[in-house]
Amino acid sequence: MANQQVSVSSVTNELETQQEEKVNWFIPIGLFSCVLLAFFDKISIAALFSDEQFQKALGIDFDPTRLGLLMSAFLFAYGISSMVLSGIGDKFHPTKMLLFMVSSWCFLMIFMGFTHHYGTMVFLRILLGIAEGPLLAISYAIVRRTFPQKMQARATMLWLLGTPLGAALGFPISLYLLHNFGWQSTFFVMAAFTVPVWWLIIIGIRHPNLSHKQNKNANGQVSPHEIAETKLQRNILLRNSHFWIICLFNIAFLIYLWGMNGWLPSYLIKGKSINLEHAGILSSLPFIAMLFGEAIGAWLSDRYDRRALVCFISLLGAVAGLAGVLLLDNTYSIILMMAFSMFMWGAGAPNIFALLAKATQKQVSALAGGIFNGLGNLAGAAAPLLMGVLITITHDMDSGLLFIVIIGLIGSLLLLPLIKKY
Known part of the structure; x- marks a missing residue:
């Protein structure tokens, strides 16, 4: 009798795993879109470094030191945020955190498009770095909760591909927009890209384990x-x-x-x-x-x-x-x-x-x-x-x-x- 119960339990677990594997591939696809968009935002500013109109708008001409600071200010804030806020997905629902983060990226890119002051642009880049810092930690936490261990490497690879693809697509897209529509269009188009990403998060990144783990942490005690x-x-x-x-x-x-x-x-x-x-x-x-x-x-x-x-x-x-x-x-x-x-x-x-x-x-x-x-x-x-x-x-x-x-x-x-x- 006990063997039969174990057998039934094993079959049930196997069926649940198979069902999860069919559904869960939407999760790394949603995460991939977040990483892709985040990398667009990271490197779009680099395409503007050689643009005279962008330099004049910020009042800096071609000053390599101050142009480099626009990237470094973002990355410094990104690194601090990555360390300090990396556990934020364990305290709050990770899907809701992703929606909040992507929404903040949208507003920050819009503000950058209207900015004509170097100091303000640096400040907005710092805020963007803080807003993007927890992304990789939250993505890793989501995959770890929703994928069996034997599939986590493949799932992680899928969303990590957003990094090289973001750079491969981000540079030519930014340069095309810059050449044809001016430097402000690069920020506004990146802001518009957040809309489909937002919906991919809602549609794709759903799983009972994302909520279950949070409830367990809130009510449980550590020995x-x-x-x-x-x-x-x-x-x-x-x-x-x-x-x-x-x-x-x-x-x-x-x-x-x-x-x-x-x-x-x-x-x-x-x-x-x-x-x-x-x-x-x-x-x-x-x-x-x-x-x-x-x-x-x-x-x-x-x-x-x-x-x-x-x-x-x-x-x-x-x-x-x-x-x-x-x-x-x-x-x-x-x-x-x-x-x-x-x-x-x-x-x-x-x-x-x-x-x-x-x-x-x-x-x-x-x-x-x-x-x-x-x-x-x-x-x-x-x-x-x-x-x-x-x-x-x-x-x-x-x-x-x-x-x-x-x-x-x-x-x-x-x-x-x-x-x-x-």
């Missing part, structure tokens, strides 16, 4: 033993030298990402004298290469389980490609070399999270992820500003890319002690 165990694991994490090495590697990894996102269009236009319309089309190709790099890198790493080695080769190959760009003058050669560089970077993107998971305990995954993501984005926030300062001092756009090459080389070498173990 003293669990509290003591959590403190022990936290202390072990903070004394884990391998964890801090991975965090330092991630800093170099994200300096590459945000440095390229902040200055790629301007570098192609002013540093390599590529026509604006050509840059709008061609500047998306490296980010398309990044997308393929993510897919291939994830497959290779899962197949051979060599997380640290893949990450090491990824960043080393990325900076080698950038070094090649510095030596080239032909437009198509430059784009192909930059595409190779970003393909290599993309190969490491999904693996760095797998490397972090391999080197840390599951009990402190949220803490480890918050420190890891927050420190990386805080350091990455400085990249556009530092590159702007270097360009101003040297009067040479190549100096910005050289900065990324040096930091990336140091970061990749940091992983050498971890290659055999992970």
Whole structure:
């Protein structure tokens, strides 16, 4: 009789799992749209750096330092928000939080479109960074609650693809709008994109576990033993030298990402004298290469389980490609070399999270992820500003890319002690 009950229970659980798997794929699609939109908002400002009308509207002309600060101010606020507000999805219904966040992005983009003052634009960029900071943590929490463990990697990959696709589509869309309708249109169109995303959240991101976990947290109590165990694991994490090495590697990894996102269009236009319309089309190709790099890198790493080695080769190959760009003058050669560089970077993107998971305990995954993501984005926030300062001092756009090459080389070498173990 007991065996029959277990059998019935197993069949019921299996049927429920199959039903969830059919419905739950709408969840990463909704999250993908959020990440895609967020990345549009992140990089749209970079397309305006070389626009004289935008510079005149803010009263700054072509000042690389102050233009870089527009990206760095956002990223600094984003990094702080990512660390401080990363647990917000555990205290409030995550779907409602996403709706609130996307709505705030819409209003902030509209305000930016009407802004004609540099200080106000910086302030609005800071608010946008705060509003977008919790997105990845909330997305991860939603997937973890609604997907079985064996499917979480695929679900996570789906919404993470919004990052390279957002850059691949965001640059040409922003440059097209800028060239044909003026700088203000880039903000207003991005604001309009929030409407379909808002509805995708309502339609797609629904699951009983999203509410059930919150009620359980509100009414349940944590035992003293669990509290003591959590403190022990936290202390072990903070004394884990391998964890801090991975965090330092991630800093170099994200300096590459945000440095390229902040200055790629301007570098192609002013540093390599590529026509604006050509840059709008061609500047998306490296980010398309990044997308393929993510897919291939994830497959290779899962197949051979060599997380640290893949990450090491990824960043080393990325900076080698950038070094090649510095030596080239032909437009198509430059784009192909930059595409190779970003393909290599993309190969490491999904693996760095797998490397972090391999080197840390599951009990402190949220803490480890918050420190890891927050420190990386805080350091990455400085990249556009530092590159702007270097360009101003040297009067040479190549100096910005050289900065990324040096930091990336140091970061990749940091992983050498971890290659055999992970």
